[in-house]
Amino acid sequence: MQVPALHCSCATPHPDRVQCPTLIREPAAPGADLGWEALGAQGLDPENLTGQQFGSFRMVRELGRGGMGTVWLAEHVLIQKRVAVKVLHAHLIRDRRLVTRFLSEARTLTLIQHPNVVSLFDLNMREGRPYLVMEYLEGQSLASLAQEPLAPALAVELLSQVCDALSAAHAHGVVHRDLKPANVFLLPREKGGYRVKLLDFGIAKLLSYPAGVMPTQSGTLLGTPEFMAPEQCSGAPVDGRADLYAAGVLGYQLLTGQLPFTGSHPAEVLLAHLMKPPPLAHAHHPGVPEALSRVLVRAMAKKPEDRFATAEALRQALQEALRPAPPPPLTVHMRRKGADAPRVLRGERAGRLGLFLYMEEGAPPPVLEDVALRLQLPGGELSCTGQVVRHVSAEQARAWHMAPGFGLELRDSSPDFLHTFERLLAGGPPAAPVPAPASALEEARAEALLRNFRGGTDLYAVLGVAKDAPTDAIRRRAREARAVLEPLRGQPLSPALRQRVEAALARVGEALHTLGHLERRVEHDAQLRNLEGLLRCLSEGLTVTALEQCRARFLSRQRVPQGRATLYLATGLAFAAQGELHQALEAYEQALRIDPLHLEALKRWRMLRAQLRGTPAPAEGAAR
Known part of the structure; x- marks a missing residue:
């Protein structure tokens, strides 16, 4: 040579x-x-x-x-x-x-x-x-830029350009397979920001050997373990969605400054890609929007079919995650002077102290007229006054691509009002009023009223009704209890008494929710083994189908020995055939203690009990 x-x-x-x-x-x-x-x-x-x-x-x-x-x-x-x-x-x-x-x-x-x-x-x-x-590119690699977490806006801008590059490659059947910060080059723009250039396209694909064969003779590795999709780790066929997985890993690193999967050995990292769920970026770095974190989790899904279908879909999702949510439409109760009832309109905020209310039909109030408003905001209601400042006709609305209606200017511009308006608009709770000192008489009166509302698991006792009370009576008693308790909220009570009032109202609400609904009541009665309440539910229209559904849910939770209930039922039938009615009634009750929603046992127990009391049994049609 x-x-x-x-x-x-x-x-x-x-x-x-x-x-x-x-x-x-x-x-x-x-x-x-x-x-x-x-x-x-x-x-x-x-x-x-x-x-x-x-x-x-x-x-x-x-x-x-x-x-x-x-x-x-x-x-x-x-x-x-x-x-x-x-x-x-x-x-x-x-x-x-x-x-x-x-x-x-x-x-x-x-x-x-x-x-x-x-x-x-x-x-x-x-x-x-x-x-x-x-x-020849003059700039820096993404690896050198991303030494610390990047701002979400910058990270999404760079990832969007990466997605554009992937879309172009995938359209020609090229899969990168080695997407990582070192293969993303950044060219500075004159007006700020960066243009992304994706390098080394197809190199990992060049090293793709048949499954089970690693190119050890050349000393190379198929991809970079920290960025490899699960199917790439296991040697399964890959497509463009493997690049989207790597883009999700890249996004996580840009936003948090760390990799989602690490280990002391490449095999440990590959196993993490295969087995561990992707972490949430916002849980690791609070500055990451939760919506953006969810996009990355989907991009890093274990199964390719659970990821985004294309790089363009991932790009759109990334950008959508950073768009501020549109303000929710406001509901406004507007009352004009002399009107019998308010008119309910939908609208939106316009400027610092303005509202625009939509009105498809009818005439808006005249300009400069004051109207009373009750705003239903995300954080609560707020009453105020507004002045009509302009109209937008249907013709103008079509030309301006908006809805017809009219604009209002809120008349109260005090700092306290503005602070309350902003807080309620953002979904925050209204400011808690400073309670006046409680008097001894008011405290004693509240104490006496609260004695009538007991706690515990027995919701019948909370309302003070019998365990076989009709549903109408239960609902009426709940209304009466609320009428007694809710006025106490507005009284100057001590914090301890106020907490007891809220607890009592919550228990009354729970009792009405459970006992005022036949299916929920029958499951509650089954827990209590309240046979009288079960019969009341059947007599008020609970169907056999609904009863069986409730029984299935009850048995799945309780895991009761159904065989023993069947044995007790058979014993009761034998005693009844021999005329031993009291022993038969006791056997039926034993069956119902085990399986209180057993329809046949309920029917036998009801009829035999009526017979022993010397009263006619209810008609069979009561249980439909």
Whole structure:
């Protein structure tokens, strides 16, 4: 093998010219076999390409080195145009299949013409060693920028451009498979911000070997473990959704400054991708909007079908997550002077002290008329006065692409009113009034009223009604209890008494909710083994189908031994056949203690009890 002569252009001699950054190699003689391995045998570094010419470009200096190749800054020998030249490592050129696929993938990249994808100018071979000529980028990698958590707006802007690049690649059947911060380059814009350039498209795909075969002979790794989708970790077929998973991991890192899955060994990281649920970014970093966190969780779903279908869908979801939620429409009760009842209108806030109310039908109040308003805001109601300041007719609304109606200016502009208005509009509670000191008489009266409302699990006792009370009586008693308790809220009571009032109101509400509904009541009665209450529910119209559904829910919660209930029922039937009615009634009751919603046992118990009391049993149609 012939080794070309070496010439150093430095003014100061070097002890080892091989390491000189300005080393120039003379072209080899025609037909000479310049073997890259032979260079190593001669003590020369086959990866030191400084000064060598690849096509029309001469290598200037190394820009970076990775597992597949080295990227060099190069200049055109005639016009000094600067480019980046990526050269496959010398130790990889023996794998002919790898070289062939490198060239094939590079040809595919020529199809992707997109502002967010690095441009490929040329593809060639030099003495069996392939190289790519690409645009030279001046800026920084995303890895250097994202040393700390980025602001959500900046992170979404960068991720959106990454999604644009992925969309362009996926449209041509190219899957990146190695998306990570080091492969995202940022070019500063003149007016601020960055333009994203996605690098190394298809390299991971070039290293895709059949399932179960790892390219250990070339010393490379299929993708970067921290960014690999579960299907990529397990060697399953992948498509563009693997890139979307990596985009979700990238987004999590940009927003939190940390990776979602880590480990002391690559195998531990791969296992985490396969097994562990993706963490929530907003739980780790409070500055991340929860909606944005949910987008990233979906992007990092374990199953590809659970992720976003396309990069464009992910891009839209990212941007939608940062859009402020539109203010909810307001409901306004407006009363004009002399009107019998208020008119309910929908509207929205307009400016600091304005409202715009929609009115499709009818005439709005005249301009400059004052109207009484009761605003139903997310945090509560607020009463005020407004003055009509302008009308928007149907014709104007069509021209302005809005709803017809009229504008109001709120008349109260005091700081206290504005503070309350803003707080209620944002969903905050109204300011708690400062209670006046409680008098001893009011305290004693409240204490006496509260004695009538007991706590405990027996809701019948809370309302003070019999356990077989009709539903109408239960509802009436709940209304009466509320009428007694609610006025106490407005009285100046001590904090302890006020807490007892609220607790009593809550218990009354719970009792009405449970006992005022037949199905909920029958399940409550089953818990109490209240057979009288169960019969009342049947007599008031509880159907057999509804009873069986309640029984199924009850049995699933209680896990009662149904076999014993059936045994007691059979025993009762035997006693009844022999005329031993009291023993039969006791056996039926034993069955109902185990399975209180057993319809046959209930019917037998009811009829036998009526017979023993000397009263006629209710008709069979009572249980429908």
